[in-house]
Structure formats: structure tokens, C-alpha cells
Amino acid sequence: MSGSRNPVAGTVPAIAAAAAAAGLALLLAIAGSAVREARHDAAGDLARMAAALWELPGGGDAAVAAFLPERARIEAVAEGGTGAPADPGAWAYRAGTLEPGARIGVAAAGDTSPLPRTATLIALLGLSLLAAWAWKRRRSSPPSRYPAAPALLAVGLLAAVAGAGKAWADRELHLVSAGQAAHAARAVGVALATGAAPEIAPRVAGLPWATAAALESPGELWTMPREVAVALAASPSSPPGELAYTVRVRGATYHGAAVALRPAPSADTPGRAPDTLHLALLGYEETRSPAVPLAAAALGSALLVSLILFLLPLSARPRALRRTLAAWGFLAPAGALLLVFTFGPLLFSLWISLHEWHLVDPAHPFTGLDNYRALLADGSWWSAIRNTAVFTLHVPLAMAVALALAILTRGSRRAVRWARLALFLPSITSVVAIAVVWKWLLNDGYGLVNRTLEAMGPGSAAWLTSPDIALATLMAISVWMVVGYQMVVFQAGLASIPRDFYDAARVDGAGPLQRFRHITLPGLRHTLFFVLVTSVIGSFQVFGLVYVMTEGGPLGATDVAVYHIYREAWEFLRFGNAAAMSWILFAVVFAATWLHFRFLERRGARA
């Protein structure tokens, strides 16, 4: 059997792994070169600004020294030499050493992120392991029935690394262009300080656009698009002094900077208040890194190859082949939708959780496990998890009530019919409407519950406004909501227990309690387990009740996990954090389900 039936099984993944390794190097090289180029350009711009400052009346040495940025250093004075920047630090700029007409070289500066290298290493390691595994498998064991799986895995790795490379490149480019805006602002500031006319000052920065309220007749060159000007003016804090900020207009990012204009005190404008000069330049556009289309193409071709490999063994049997094709034809609508809207998002969510992902900020820096690490220390998140766990304790209570009701309604047909409507309605109607009516019922001063309690004696309680009992109140409402559904499931389970068991037990003299303990409970074991698992999963996701009734309050007493995630993502716009939270929640739910399962399994085996 070994390897003879399907010789391609082992070699295909090995080839795929090799191809992926080659592609990987290429993709990262492309991303790296894009960043390098942008830094180079930025350095050139800085050099031009320094030169412009040098040439300004009143400029020169001091102006250039004031302009010296932190991220790039003026480091070379080359007379007649090449304009290209040399190695950073080769020449240190010293004030007073520049001659008029000297060339100013600025080295491209940038902190080298370890990400591309780390990612490449990990991916290469994975790929080589994969290749070795495939090779070994080819020789030692019967071929896999799914030869394409390792190939797909390889492509997945490739796509992941490619995506990481693109994200890294985007982030670096974002930093470069934001830094450039800040430098430009500083250059303008320095120029103005030397006494240059406000109209000339922006030219120093070599900016595509700059505008200011103070500029009386801005030339055409300095007119930025109206939307950008409006967005800059409306940007959150009117920046004092010199500050760089970012606005997004029509999908493009503009890095803006503002400089306070301090006109030199002269005879005609004494004591004029400083105006603010706004600058803007088109920031980075998304890297047109070919990584994503390449990865998509690779994924597509891998799918195609795997499909062919999958169908190849069937081609000898045309009927089986036709049947398989027909089956996949029937599965296609559901499969495609699940792929796009469930399986894809699952991976995407994992991906998001490894990034700092803000909705409004186009840069999504890769942060590894930082989100998870921060969450481990985040008290409010764990208190949300604790609240959720406590909330889940309503499930056993609801199940007990539901079981009692199911037993109560057993046997009489008419009662079941009518009881079912009343009992079932809460679990199928609008959660929001239910939440609103309960909010009214439990109103502190005028709610029916408190009024009744006051009339009867015990006095009123702050059901939803006291941090001590708000969660318990929600649990009680939740019991009320789910009990009808659980009852119907239990009724179905009870109906499947053979009557003979009860008759036999009665003949043996077993009382009602004994019958319940030894026949009903064991007979309902699977039903109980099913209800428990689905209810626990459901109760871990409670949202509507909290959203309408308490908004997580009072004092976070009812802040449950899904509500916490909702606020993190859609209120604070921290999607990366929220995605990490949702995975932690999944881990908790999964662990709980698994523990239940193991526990019941062992109990079942012993019984």
C-alpha cells in the first residue's frame, strides 16, 4: 500500500512548501524595498528643506541646526560628492561647518522592526517541518486521503506572512509620512522664526499644500482641497504650537501639521496675536504590495490543485465522480456562505486580535500577543467574565423549574396546550420588548413589583439600581425567559422514556421520588446535557437584556462579556482588543462545555 496508490500525495506538499518558501522571500523583499524607498524619499525631502532654510535670508547654520530632526540626522557635507545619503552616523553635523553651497545629506532613518525577520523565521521553520513531514509520510505510510491539506496549510502560512509583511510595511510608511509632516511643520516654524515672510515660509517645506488663516493671498500652489482644509480645521484639538495630526478625507490619509505664526515684531504689526498655519500633505496610500493578490491567487490555485487531486482517484469510477460533483454542487451555496461568513471571519478575527486595530486609523500595527497579555491584567474584563459566569448560574435553576413544569404538564393534554403558550411566549418574543417591560415592572418608585411588595409589607427594593442585586435580577428574568423552551425540550425527552419502566417500577413498589431518581433522571440524561450545553452557550452571550436594562451598570455589576466586547469595539473602537476578548470568551465557553462533557461522561460510565 505504501505510496504506490497515490505517489503525488507526499511530493505535492513538499513542492508546495518549497514554492512557498521562495514566494515568502520575494514578498518580504518587495515590502522591505517599498519601505526603504519611502524612507529614502523622506530623507531627500528633509535635505531639501534644510537647504532651503540654509538659503533663507537670516537662515544658515543656526536655522539648520534648529531644524535638525531626531529621526534623521544631517550627517554629510559632500562637496561635489554624490547626493545619496551615506551610512547613518558616518559624518556628524557640527554647527558652523557648513559652507554656502554645500550639499546636505540626510540619512534615511528608521527603526528596523524585528517583525519581518521573526515572521520569516517562523514561517520557514513551519514550512521545513511541513516538507520533512510530507517527505517522511510519502515513504512510510499510506497516502493521505486529503493530499491537498498540507499544501493548503503551506499556502495559509504564506498568506499569513505576506499579510504580516504588508501590515508591517503599511505601518512603517505611515510613520514615515507622519514624521515628514512633523518635519515640514518644524521647517516652516524655523523659517518663520528667522523672519521669512509667511507666504514664503511654506515653500521651505516643499509641501504640496499649505494654508493658513493668516495668509492673505494664498497662491494657487498653497491651496489645499477644501475638504482637507475643513477636516483639518475641525480636527479634535486645535493644536497649540507645533503638532502633527492625521485626518482622513475621501479614503486618503492626510498628515497635517500646524505651526503657530509668530511674526517678527515690526512697526506696522506690533503685538499681533499668533495665528496658526496649517499644513497638510498627502500621507501614505495603502501599500500596493502585491502580497494580498498573490496570496489570493496562490490560495485559489491551491484550491484548484487540491480539487483536482481530490477528484483524481475518483476519475477511475465515473459514477462516484459524478456523485461527488453533484454533492458538492448541492453543498456549494451553504458551503460558500459558511466559508465567507464563518470560517473566513474566524481566521480573520484571530488575525485582528494580534493587531492594534482601530476602525478609524488605517495603520494596523502587528503587536503579537500584546492584546492578550494586556487583557490578562485587565481587571474590568475579568470582572465582566466573572459576571458572565455568575449569570450562567441561572441555567441550573431554570432547568430545575423547567423540569418540574414538564413533569407537571405531563399527561393532561388540554393543560399542555394552553400552558405552553403562556410559558413559551417569553422565549420566542422580542428580547428588547421584554427587557423594556421588565424595566417598567421593576421601576424603583412606580414599578408593579415594588408597589405590590410595599402593599404586602416587605417593602421595595432597588432591583436594577443596586449593584448588589442587579445581576441577580437579570438572572431571575433570564430564568423566566428560557424556562418555556427548556420545558418543551424536557417534554419531548420525557415522552421518549418508555412507560413500561414506570409501570415496572411501580409494581416493584418504587415511590414517586424513587421513580424520578432512577428512571426519569437517567432517561433524560442526554436531554439534560443538551439543554445544559445550549443554555450555557446561550447565557454566555447575553446582550440584549443588559443593553436595554442596565447598560452594564450599576458600577459595572452587570457588565457581561459580550456587552464588554461590544463597548470595546463599537464605543472605544479598539477592535484588536475586542477580538482578543472574544477569543478568551470562546476559550472559557469551550472549557466549560468540555468540563461538563467529561463530567457527565464519567458519571454516565459509572452509572
Place this chain on the structure above:
Amino acid sequence: MPDRAAGTPTGRPTAGESRRPGLRAPVRLAASARAVLLGAACLLMAAPFLWMAVTSLMGQLEVFSSGRLLPETPLWSNYPDALTAQPFARYFLNSLIFAAAVVTGQVATATTAGYAFARFDFPGRDKVFMLFLATMMVPAVIVLIPRFLMIDALGWIDSYQGLISTELVSVWGIFLMRQYFRTLPRELEDAARVDGAGRARIFWSVGLPLAKPAVATLALFAFIDAWKNFLWPLLVTRSMEMRVVEVGIAAFHSTYEINWPYQMAAGVVAVLPIALLFLFTQRYFVRGIQLEGIR
């Protein structure tokens, strides 16, 4: 069907009565105690709905006057007033469009996929099926964020396609249809094949008509789930024109915070369609739950 099973002639009380005449009185006592208990439970369960209906007919200040349980004169005008204070007609239309599209989509995807899993023998079938089922264990909140970002990237926020597209497939529905198709005899389909019908035609004119009861159950649950869906519409709709009823009620609640009669009127109108639907389609619900609960 529990109502049939629970009411079988061999049901416990009747059997006990006929077999042991001496126990007649205690059994009857137990039965009436049971009826009382059950009645109390039903009243407790229905009370919020009754209070909702009562409050909806009171005056805005009348509800705050203590000791008043019934409205002095039913204020029917609360209904038209509340329902026109915000565009509830539009909310209902949106909910209907949303639910109808979800029902159509889920029936289409679940019947075809369920049929494939039940009737075709192909390599990897059981593994794919398990993979599908495994998604039921995943909390929906995990896919919420990526789905939202995807819909946002497509520019579908605040549109019907954004609202609907993610909800078109239900793994529970696939499971339900698979189970149902497996219980159907193959003979009719075999006969159709002998007559020369293709697979698609067999599915359409033999398999699907036979599965009508399960389709009805699935459609019902899909409708209710879509109608009740709150979080997803809350996230992907922005404008008033795109809101569904659930989101509309929540927004109404925060706008008319202290006008309880208005809110209760809106609540009654939101609950009523589902209650009526349930009243007339009870047995499909029960069948769905039965098929789900007993695996």
C-alpha cells in the same frame, strides 16, 4: 409530538385511576393541586405581558399614580401616537424584508446541503458535516467583529445586503434537514431515477415536497430568529430608515425614557405578531425543538 405522546391513553393518572380505584380521591386531589400550580406558573409567566397591555392603555401620568391597576378609561390613542412618533411602519417593513430574505436563504441553503449530506455518498462527507456542526459551538460574538469589518469594507453598512448577507445559512437548519431527509424512504427517489430524472430534478420534485413539514419548521425558526435578532442589526444599521423593529424599540426606549404607555404600546405591537404566529404554528415549533433535543 409531545402533546400527542403526553396525552396517550396510557398516561399515568388515568392508568392509575383505572387500576387502583382506592386511590381515586388522592389522585384527583393531586391533579387539582397540579392544575393550581400550573395555573399559578402560567399567570406568573404571562403577568409581564398582561401588565404591558394594561399599561399601554394608561395615560402618561396615570401610570405614576399609586394604587391604580387598570386604566380609568382605556386610552387607545396611545397606539397611533406611539407608532407615529417614530417610523414604526418602516421598522416593521425592514424587519419583514430582513426576515423574509433570511427565511428564503436559510431554506435554500439548508435543504440543498441537508440533502447532500443525507443522500450522497462522497469522500469526506462526514468530516465536512462535523466541521459544519462544530461551528455551532463557536460563540457568535467571535465572528461579529470580522463580519462587521468585512461588511464595512464592502461599503454595505446601513444597507439591506449588509444586514442580510451574513445570516443566510444556518447550520442548525442543515442539521435539521439532514435528519429529516434521512428518515424519508429512498424508494420514491429511486423510482424517479429509473424514470430518467436528473439529481436536481429529483431533489426539486421528489425530495423537497416530501420534506415540507421540516421546511415549515425551519422557516418558522428562521423567521423568529431573524425577527428577534438585535445585535447584528444594531451594529450594521445607522439610519432610521434601515432600523428593524428590535433596534427601533430600543431606540424608542431611550428617546421616550419616561413615557411608559408609549413604550408599552410599541412593545405590544412588537410582541403581538410573534405571539399570533406561535398560536397558529405551535406544532411546528414543538417538532423543531423535538428534532433538536433528541439526538
